[in-house]
Amino acid sequence: MEKIELKYREVSSDLVKKVKQEPGGEFISRCYQCGTCTATCVVNPFKDDFNPRRIIRMAALGVENVLDSIEPWYCAVCYLCTERCPRDVKPAAVLMAIKNVAANEGKVPAAFKNINENIAKIGRLFEIDDFTNFMREDMGLPPIEPIDEEEIKKLISGTRFEKIIKGEESET
Numbered sequence: 810m811e812k813i814e815l816k817y818r819e820v821s822s823d824l825v826k827k828v829k830q831e832p833g834g835e836f837i838s839r840c841y842q843c844g845t846c847t848a849t850c851v852v853n854p855f856k857d858d859f860n861p862r863r864i865i866r867m868a869a870l871g872v873e874n875v876l877d878s879i880e881p882w883y884c885a886v887c888y889l890c891t892e893r894c895p896r897d898v899k900p901a902a903v904l905m906a907i908k909n910v911a912a913n914e915g916k917v918p919a920a921f922k923n924i925n926e927n928i929a930k931i932g933r934l935f936e937i938d939d940f941t942n943f944m945r946e947d948m949g950l951p952p953i954e955p956i957d958e959e960e961i962k963k964l965i966s967g968t969r970f971e972k973i974i975k976g977e978e979s980e981t
């Protein structure tokens with residue numbers, strides 16, 4: 810997945826509609842490109858190709874390859890932009906909606922697939938090893954108990970989660 814390039818030949822009028830249909834994407838068209846979200850963003854100073862204003866603009870214009878980019882996935886979901894957006898676009902939620910549209914089309918970046926596979930298997934982002942619990946004990950904290958993996962599998966089997974992660978999901 811690469812930096813989003815402007816390919817206006819790949820513009821789709823459906824993209825904005827799809828984003829608006831996702832929870833949180835409803836207000837994308839309110840954006841007047843002031844850039845407050847990018848100026849506020851906690852990730853942008855460390856990753857200058859992460860620019861929420863630009864991502865929202867691309868999606869609002871219907872530039873389809875925003876869905877192929879890893880950029881929306883860099884958002885730390887801190888909601889600072891949402892607190893400061895003068896148009897109440899709810900930019901963090903719009904980015905989430907863009908990611909949902911990408912996931913519906915099987916476009917989840919590999920790194921996020923790996924994280925999600927861990928959740929499906931063990932119910933956590935990463936395994937808790939003995940060393941972690943040893944460190945917790947040293948700090949006077951209780952050990953982290955194992956999660957019931959069968960319960961996790963049962964919960965996940967009732968959702969589209971695994972299909973999305975395997976890229977087998979396509980929009981209905």
Ligand code: SF4
Binds near residue numbers: 840842843862893900
């Ligand atoms: S989402 Fe809000 S803060 Fe960001 S550019 Fe649009 S109007 Fe400005």
Ligand code: SF4
Binds near residue numbers: 849861
């Ligand atoms: S929610 Fe995402 S886009 Fe908004 S300020 Fe935080 S990291 Fe940046």
